[in-house]
Amino acid sequence: MKILAFETSCDDTAVALVENGHNILANITASQTEIHQKYGGVVPEIAARNHINIIIQLIDEAIKKSNYHLKDIDAFAATAFHGLSGSLLIGMMTAKTLSYIYSKPFIGINHIEAHIYANFIENKNLPIPHICLTVSGGHTILVVFKGHNNYQVIGQTVDDAAGEAFDKLSQYLQLGYPGGPIIDKLAKNGNPEKYKLPRPMIKKNNFLFSFSGLKTATLNLIKNLKHNNENYKIEDIAASFQKAVVDTLVTKTIKAAKKYNIKTITLSGGVAANSMLREEFQKECIKNNINFFYPQIKYCTDNAVMVGTLAYYKLKNGYTSKLDTNVIANTLL
Numbered sequence: 184m185k186i187l188a189f190e191t192s193c194d195d196t197a198v199a200l201v202e203n204g205h206n207i208l209a210n211i212t213a214s215q216t217e218i219h220q221k222y223g224g225v226v227p228e229i230a231a232r233n234h235i236n237i238i239i240q241l242i243d244e245a246i247k248k249s250n251y252h253l254k255d256i257d258a259f260a261a262t263a264f265h266g267l268s269g270s271l272l273i274g275m276m277t278a279k280t281l282s283y284i285y286s287k288p289f290i291g292i293n294h295i296e297a298h299i300y301a302n303f304i305e306n307k308n309l310p311i312p313h314i315c316l317t318v319s320g321g322h323t324i325l326v327v328f329k330g331h332n333n334y335q336v337i338g339q340t341v342d343d344a345a346g347e348a349f350d351k352l353s354q355y356l357q358l359g360y361p362g363g364p365i366i367d368k369l370a371k372n373g374n375p376e377k378y379k380l381p382r383p384m385i386k387k388n389n390f391l392f393s394f395s396g397l398k399t400a401t402l403n404l405i406k407n408l409k410h411n412n413e414n415y416k417i418e419d420i421a422a423s424f425q426k427a428v429v430d431t432l433v434t435k436t437i438k439a440a441k442k443y444n445i446k447t448i449t450l451s452g453g454v455a456a457n458s459m460l461r462e463e464f465q466k467e468c469i470k471n472n473i474n475f476f477y478p479q480i481k482y483c484t485d486n487a488v489m490v491g492t493l494a495y496y497k498l499k500n501g502y503t504s505k506l507d508t509n510v511i512a513n514t515l516l
């Protein structure tokens with residue numbers, strides 16, 4: 184079963200050809216980061232137009248690399264739910280058009296669900312049930328994965344997503360976009376204990392997250408340091424901020440695993456690439472006798488392989504989408 188998968192929910196144009204959910208025949212991502220960097224964030228109209236410019240070229244490259252022909256493809260899948268509407272439309276309409284021409288199924292994919300499935304790409308035997316924390320630029324969501332197509336959302340952010348907080352801090356400090364990898368790198372040379380920043384909602388007896396207050400507290404800290412002419416290292420601020428995010432995410436996720444008596448935690452989404460987050464989870468999971476899995480960095484950030492893997496499981500369970508499926512910009516699972 185060969186699935187040609189598309190992911191264009193934001194500013195990356197990604198095409199992958201995935202066989203039986205796990206065998207990656209082609210995986211290509213064209214990044215628009217340089218284009219959007221000068222605006223300090225993604226400009227939706229520009230992102231959508233750039234998907235159009237490159238998507239056909241990426242299909243040609245993927246197909247050539249795999250040594251197959253489009254007529255050999257068994258199904259076409261694309262992210263259709265959650266993301267920038269204009270961007271989603273390009274990938275989804277491309278997949279639907281190919282599905283129509285070749286009379287093969289089309290599968291519309293939920294972006295958050297695809298991130299969750301990034302953990303299955305290289306691990307067919309991922310334990311079920313497990314708890315998955317998905318952290319990216321658009322979402323922070325905690326899910327009990329009970330089985331394929333059987334999830335329980337137990338927590339999410341009440342304001343900013345974790346990645347959004349990284350991006351906004353970086354933008355404020357004029358360090359560049361996306362902020363996560365930049366803060367991550369700076370934090371390696373900083374002292375995470377230097378500044379005491381809030382751990383939002385860490386003590387609350389629920390699985391909700393909030394990052395807006397932490398972002399404001401960090402910006403106020405910088406303003407005060409400047410106002411008082413105090414010497415400070417940007418690395419210490421990056422490390423202290425990152426530690427506050429990591430502590431909150433790790434503590435609440437471990438608490439959830441204990442409450443639901445689940446022995447496996449998985450991590451997904453762009454922020455799952457964060458080095459301190461991966462290390463702290465590893466440490467705490469060992470301490471608490473919990474299995475811990477996370478995808479390779481290239482499968483944490485937006486990619487089309489995760490779309491192809493999820494589409495395979497959907498198709499296997501008899502699920503396809505109609506050709507009049509429309510995009511939905513804002514939805515959970």
Ligand code: KG4
Binds near residue numbers: 319321361367453457
């Ligand atoms: O999953 P993703 O590629 O796109 C969305 O679905 O949003 O995630 C992008 C987010 C951005 O906010 C970016 O700053 C963050 O992931 N990110 C990181 C790291 N790499 C990417 N955040 C923290 N540390 C990183 N190393």
Ligand code: ZN
Binds near residue numbers: 298319320452453484
């Ligand atoms: Zn994403």
